[in-house]
Amino acid sequence: MSYFLCxxxxxxxxxxxxxxxxxxxSAVKAAFEKKEKDVRKADAIALVDKAIKEGRLxxxxxxxxxxxxxxxxxxxxxxxxxxxxxxxxxxxxQASPSGGTGSVKLADMTFSEIVKADxxxxxxxxxxxxxxxxxxxxxxxxx
Numbered sequence: 553m554s555y556f557l558c559x560x561x562x563x564x565x566x567x568x569x570x571x572x573x574x575x576x577x578s579a580v581k582a583a584f585e586k587k588e589k590d591v592r593k594a595d596a597i598a599l600v601d602k603a604i605k606e607g608r609l610x611x612x613x614x615x616x617x618x619x620x621x622x623x624x625x626x627x628x629x630x631x632x633x634x635x636x637x638x639x640x641x642x643x644x645x646q647a648s649p650s651g652g653t654g655s656v657k658l659a660d661m662t663f664s665e666i667v668k669a670d671x672x673x674x675x676x677x678x679x680x681x682x683x684x685x686x687x688x689x690x691x692x693x694x695x
Contacts, residue, residue: 596621599632607638663689 600617603609620628663685675682686694
């Protein structure tokens with residue numbers, strides 16, 4: 553049986569009779585593995601909590617993600633990293649600094665969608681686009 557000096561290993565475990573004594577290699581190995589598992593569990597909790605805070609995960613799925621991290625830490629981390637953060641609708645439609653709108657552009661909307669979104673004043677600022685959308689909706693140009 554192989555022995556290690558626990559005092560020099562940096563990890564003291566439940567089977568250590570004395571900090572300066574020699575311990576079986578299997579006991580020291582078990583202590584190292586437990587410490588590594590504890591570190592990975594703490595990392596998994598931090599990653600999942602961060603994803604929930606960023607809106608990438610729902611808090612209801614935390615237990616399922618923790619099980620995935622227990623089964624295969626690296627694969628679960630890759631899957632979690634692949635989920636994009638949630639972008640609120642408000643951020644998508646707020647005016648951008650360039651004068652346009654967020655990701656929802658007037659040119660991509662129908663005339664009725666523009667009216668429902670209360671963006672008709674914005675559409676009228678672009679005379680040509682207004683005439684085109686009006687014609688598409690009513691079959692004639694505005695007077």
